[in-house]
Amino acid sequence: MPGGSALQGAALTQAISAAMVGLYAEVYGQNRTTASTYINDNVVVCILEGILTGAERDMIAAGGAAEVIDGRVAFQIACEDAFSAAVERLTLRRVVAFLSGNQTSPGIACELFFLAAAEAAQ
Numbered sequence: 001m002p003g004g005s006a007l008q009g010a011a012l013t014q015a016i017s018a019a020m021v022g023l024y025a026e027v028y029g030q031n032r033t034t035a036s037t038y039i040n041d042n043v044v045v046c047i048l049e050g051i052l053t054g055a056e057r058d059m060i061a062a063g064g065a066a067e068v069i070d071g072r073v074a075f076q077i078a079c080e081d082a083f084s085a086a087v088e089r090l091t092l093r094r095v096v097a098f099l100s101g102n103q104t105s106p107g108i109a110c111e112l113f114f115l116a117a118a119e120a121a122q
Helices: 009-028 054-061 065-091
Strands: 034-040 043-049 095-104 107-115
Touching (some): 009 034, 009 065, 065 095
């Protein structure tokens, strides 16, 4: 990763949360999503709440939860590079793996990033 000064502690987790919320807002056009980020060694976990749009809530109510999940999975695949780039920019470490999961009741997503070891990230 390019040299620079990485954020630490709460400033870093808040910046990652804000970046993830921003990416969700860009794609879904709604600003209801909130996020909490946790970092432990080489793992970054971002939990997003309030992710569902009105149209998705209507689809779920009509029995279309599977279709909503399918759409969310497609979103994650399309946005993987942007998600990873945001985490790399903020942590100054390379993302070596990205996993994502979604749930419709309640509307929650989990973005999970595995980072290169700190020594290898230089």
